[in-house]
Amino acid sequence: ETGVTQTPRHLVMGMTNKKSLKCEQHLGHNAMYWYKQSAKKPLELMFVYSLEERVENNSVPSRFSPECPNSSHLFLHLHTLQPEDSALYLCASSQDSFGNSNQPQHFGDGTRLSIL
Amino acid sequence: SQQGEEDPQALSIQEGENATMNCSYKTSINNLQWYRQNSGRGLVHLILIRSNEREKHSGRLRVTLDTSKKSSSLLITASRAADTASYFCATGTGANSKLTFGKGITLSVRP
Numbered sequence: 001e002t003g004v005t006q007t008p009r010h011l012v013m014g015m016t017n018k019k020s021l022k023c024e025q026h027l028g029h030n031a032m033y034w035y036k037q038s039a040k041k042p043l044e045l046m047f048v049y050s051l052e053e054r055v056e057n058n059s060v061p062s063r064f065s066p067e068c069p070n071s072s073h074l075f076l077h078l079h080t081l082q083p084e085d086s087a088l089y090l091c092a093s094s095q096d097s098f099g100n101s102n103q104p105q106h107f108g109d110g111t112r113l114s115i116l
Numbered sequence: 117s118q119q120g121e122e123d124p125q126a127l128s129i130q131e132g133e134n135a136t137m138n139c140s141y142k143t144s145i146n147n148l149q150w151y152r153q154n155s156g157r158g159l160v161h162l163i164l165i166r167s168n169e170r171e172k173h174s175g176r177l178r179v180t181l182d183t184s185k186k187s188s189s190l191l192i193t194a195s196r197a198a199d200t201a202s203y204f205c206a207t208g209t210g211a212n213s214k215l216t217f218g219k220g221i222t223l224s225v226r227p
Contacts (some may be wrong), residue, residue, distance in 0.1 A: 101208025
């Protein structure tokens with residue numbers, strides 16, 4: 001148990017659907033992250049939230065919309081996705097107040113997303 | 117090109133042997149971290165080593181950092197089948213930077 005819980009674990013959706021991924025951390029951390037993991041590619045940082053404020057948006061297409069209602073919860077809203085968006089989406093949290101690289105990150109087990 | 121690159125891409129060893137994995141990076145760092153990922157799971161943090169440190173240990177894990185060569189190595193001693201996983205290095209290049217991950221090394225430990 002890592003202290004970071006992601007739901008659902010698996011999601012299959014059509015390109016016109018709207019769905020949301022949820023992440024919850026029980027570690028009292030200040031920063032939360034969304035990453036995309038595709039086969040044979042490095043982990044791609046998508047969004048960073050620090051104390052509920054977005055501090056990083058790595059040129060992610062607008063079909064991905066993050067939301068951080070409080071320091072324990074993070075959502076990724078999905079709409080009109082493309083087949084190349086199929087991947088494992090990982091959520092992480094860390095103690096670093098600004099979402100920087102100075103502390104270890106704690107990851108959830110991810111949501112395996114498949115776009116039909 | 118990416119900041120951190122692991123080597124080799126895949127490694128297969130017999131249980132009980134030592135496993136050595138390497139990570140090279142291009143720009144100066146303030147810390148380097150190693151993570152493990154088991155199949156179907158998220159990444160688990162193993163060790164963080166700061167730029168002013170040369171070596172750190174955690175159980176059967178030993179990490180070294182050579183800033184002059186811009187490289188790090190992760191040694192797993194007396195490997196076990198349960199060590200089978202992907203291993204990633206990640207670098208932080210400054211106080212206000214985000215972590216950058218490599219593509220990972222696939223380690224297989226044969227029973």
